[in-house]
Every structure is written in C-alpha cells, then in structure tokens.
Amino acid sequence: MSENTPRLLVEERRRLIVEQVERDGRATVEQLAARFAISTVTIRADLEALARNAAIVRTHGGALPAPARTADTPLSIKQARHAAQKKRIGQAAAKLVADGDTIILDSGSTTVEIARALRQRRWSALTVVTNGLYIALELGAIPAIRVMMLGGLLRPSSDSLVGPAAEQMLAQLSAQRLFLGVDGIDAEAGVTTPDPQEAALNALMIRAARETVAVFDSSKLGQRALSVIAPLSALHVAITDSAADAAQLRALREAGVRVEQV
Amino acid sequence: MSENTPRLLVEERRRLIVEQVERDGRATVEQLAARFAISTVTIRADLEALARNAAIVRTHGGALPAPARTADTPLSIKQARHAAQKKRIGQAAAKLVADGDTIILDSGSTTVEIARALRQRRWSALTVVTNGLYIALELGAIPAIRVMMLGGLLRPSSDSLVGPAAEQMLAQLSAQRLFLGVDGIDAEAGVTTPDPQEAALNALMIRAARETVAVFDSSKLGQRALSVIAPLSALHVAITDSAADAAQLRALREAGVRVEQV
DNA sequence: TGATAATCGAAAGTAAATGAAAGTTTCAAG
DNA sequence: CTTGAAACTTTCATTTACTTTCGATTATCA
Secondary structure (H helix, E strand, O other): OOOOOOOOOHHHHHHHHHHHHHHHOOEEHHHHHHHHOOOHHHHHHHHHHHHHOOOEEEEOOEEEEOOOOOOOOOHHHHHHOOHHHHHHHHHHHHOOOOOOOEEEEOOOHHHHHHHHHHHHOOOOOEEEEEOEHHHHHHHHOOOOEEEEEOOEEEEOOOOEEEOHHHHHHHHOOOEEEEEEEOOEEEOOOEEEEOOHHHHHHHHHHHHHEEEEEEEOOHHHEOOOOOEEEEOHHHOOEEEEOOOOOHHHHHHHHHOOOEEEEO | OOOOOOOOOHHHHHHHHHHHHHHHOOEEHHHHHHHHOOOHHHHHHHHHHHHHOOOEEEEOOEEEEOOOOOOOOOOOOOOOOOHHHHHHHHHHHHOOOOOOOEEEEOOOHHHHHHHHHHHHOOOOOEEEEEOEHHHHHHHHOOOOEEEEEOOEEEEOOOOEEEOHHHHHHHHOOOEEEEEEEOOEEEOOOEEEEOOHHHHHHHHHHHHHEEEEEEEOOHHHEOOOOOEEEEOHHHOOEEEEOOOOOHHHHHHHHHOOOEEEEO
C-alpha cells in the first residue's frame, strides 16, 4: 500500500480509521501506524479524538467499533445504516394504520420509512401529527392525508422540532396510535434517546396516544442513551428486525409488549 | 490555464471549488490556490464561507464533501417564476437584518430567497420564526441561526403551516421585523393572499413584529387575491423590482410605505 | 510478580490558520 | 466621469495545530 499521495488530510485519515474499525471489528495502533506510515503517537491521538466523539471505543493497543447509536448522530448518517431493515420495519408498521385514523409519527429515520410506506396506500382520510420535517415533506403532497406539524425549535441533527411550543400543542391533541422511533431500548433503562428535549416530547406523545408502537432496528436493543422516555411497560407493540437478540425480546414480552419481527 | 480570461467571479470560483470537492472527495488549500492562481488566504476565506453554508466540511489544509443531506430529499423547490427578480429582492431584504435580531419569515418563494441570502452572511446569533417548511430546511443547517417553526396544519400548495395552532404560538412571540411575501398588493384592497387561513396568520404576524417589510415581484402590484391581510398603511417597507408600475408605487408611498426597488 | 508492550509527557520542527493593514475591484450614486 | 462604500485580495507577522522523537510511566499477561 503506497499511501504517498499528496498526503491525507487529518479528517480523511480518521474517516478511514473508523471505516477499518467498523469493517474488521478492530484495529491495532501498530497496524494503523504502518498503514498510514506515520508514528504510533499520532495514531493514538487520532484514536483518542475519535473516541471522544464516540465514533470508536478505545482499548489498550487499538480500538473497537462503537457500541451503536447512543450518541446523537445526524439523520443523514443514520439513514444509511440498516436501511433495508428500516424499510421493512416501516412497511410492517404502516399496516397497523387504518383509514380514518389519527396517528402520531415521531421524527427519525425509521419513522420516515413509515411515512414512505403510508404514501403507497390509498387513503380517504388520515391525520398524521408529526414533529419531523422530512415526514411532513413526504406526506404533504398526498391530498387525503392531513398533516399537522408540531411547532417549536428546530433541532438540526435530527431535523425535528422540540421545546415547549411543541409540547403545548401536543397536549391538546389525542390520537389512536403513536409510532415512536427509539435510539435505545433496554430492559432496565427502558426507552431512551440522546436529547432530553426530544425525550420530554416523546413522553408526552405516549400520553397523547391510546397505543404506542416502538419501531427500531435490532442494533438498538440493549442500548441506552442519555435521556429516558418511558419504561418498557409504556409500550404496547414493538417492531424490529429478525436479527434481534432473543433475551432482550423476552424481556420486552415479559413487560407486556407485543413483539413483531420482520 | 488561460490567464487572460476576465478573472472568475467569486461565486463562480466557489461553485467550482464545491464541484471539485464533490467530484474528488477532497481538495487541499494548496491545490486550489494553484488551480485558480490566487493566494491560499483567499482560498481559506472561500472554504470558510462554503463551510458556513454547510456546502462542504472544512478540515486542516483542505476540505471534504459535506455529508449528504437525507436521501432523496424533495428539495426540488419548484423553480418559481420571476426567479431572478426574487433573488435580487431576497438579497435586498436580507440587508435589513442585523445580527442578534429576531425576524419572522413568511412562507413563499420570495421569502425562501431571503433565507438563502441570509445563509451567505456570517451570524453570531439570529432567530428566525417561520411557517415555511422550505425556509426551515434552508436555515436548519446553519448553527448560528435558531429556527423556530410555527406548528399547524400543512397547506400542501405552499408547503406552509397555518391554523389555530400556528396563530396561538405566534401570539406568544414578538420580533423586530416581519418579511411578508404577498400575492396581491393594491392601493384599495391592500395586501391580499388567496388562502383565508394564510391571511389570518399573516395578519397576526404583522401584529407580532415591530416593522413589516413586504416583498413581492412587480407582477403582484395591482393584483387582488381573495383574502385581505391588511391595508397598505400596515406596511413600513416594500421591496420590489424595477419593473414596478409607477402609479402603484406612488399609492404605496402615499400610504407611508418606504419603497425600495432592485 | 516481572517482562513486555502500550501509553503519556515534554520538546522541537513544520505546516496551516489567523489577524491586521493596505491595496484592488465592483457597483451604485452624484 | 468621479466618488465612496463595501466586498475582495494580498502580504506579512503571529498563533495555532499537527507530527515526531525520546525518555518516563503505566497497563497487561504469562
């Protein structure tokens, strides 16, 4: 590997490191130093910087992939991950919706897939309440779907709206079903998300809906993010993919959640 | 490298930089300085300006492509009529905004141009209240701009939010300046728009702002739409293009409006 | 518990970025 | 045609960021 092109930019090198760690499941300091033909000290600096951003996990002598999305990753990146599973989950979730319903769609990459699946069907009347900009854009063009958007401060990393205004508005609404996209779901910690404001809003969404459906790809199982939304018992249905961990699913079922795998 | 071409315009050069970054996946400051035969300091200024608009990501010694916006974003904003005029009007309007301000941006194709012009400038703090989805998307990526979105029912034809929820939320806000995109403006009928709900919301926007700036291309002058927003006297400033009818402008001035033509 | 590998810290060299001052260009008025 | 303001550029000095080398220190594991 002759890496003597005009010399990599620092960020490029770090992106490559993350890639390698994700791909191989691991990487050693020596290995990386040899690959880029730089000193181990610099590699260590890189690893430390990446670990600070939770892009990887630091170990003695090397690095491992980061556990998963408990950190606040931009939507554009989340979208790329587990895209196929999310599509299937979205389609399964959309089947739970009946014509005439009022539903709440949380923001998030998985719930955007629900919106896309909803577009495929023919509706005579459907009301969708959402705080996600992209969900509103997906559904806005469908005449038979009434889209009500919660107002509030725009949270750029997820293109969603949060804050008191959204909460106040939500308090006046009520819906058949909530589809909640979760960032972490764990038997002990319950349902969690990285942003406290988002968590507060999500908790209110649960109160506003008669039934709560959590949608998440299997990588979220067993993860915990900073802010707690609710305990598992607040959920009625969970939809995830077939790679989900059996023990975690059992905990979900014991909490009274109907689990569906696609 | 023909040195006798009339020297690239700044915007042209920046466009080429973005192209190169997208194409090659990277670009270094040195490389770019050599390509355009200008100093590295200027290239750095370019990169900083582009990074501010989230067009690229800045790194040491160069730049990398910006992480792609969400997959298939329907950002295909319908190319409006009178696009050139609207762009100029947008830029003139943006000049009225000072750092630290709180402004209200109505939805509409002309106000989207104001948002784009705002992106070009450097802000340390700016709060934008809007009911337009595309405006929120334009400004969402700029960290120094706080975007507050009014909630409400999505009106598909204009991708804007209207209704009681938006009105209620707006009633609790106050701003230095409102930029109102109007569909009709006429000496007798005043400022008008086709949708009654939109008109009601716009009227509240006027009340929430200390100063109201109407923006419209000259084709709107003398037009009347269904719903009246306010009389001419409610406006403080009007920005339109140079093709505007002189008699109509006189009526505006007589109503106490400061008229600016671009 | 040692032996060994890995990490940390400080010093030093180099590339890149920043800030300030001064010179240009552009563009719109007078 | 001239003037003036605002936006661009450049040069030059200074500051910051990144990288390496070389000991000292701290984990890890047989």
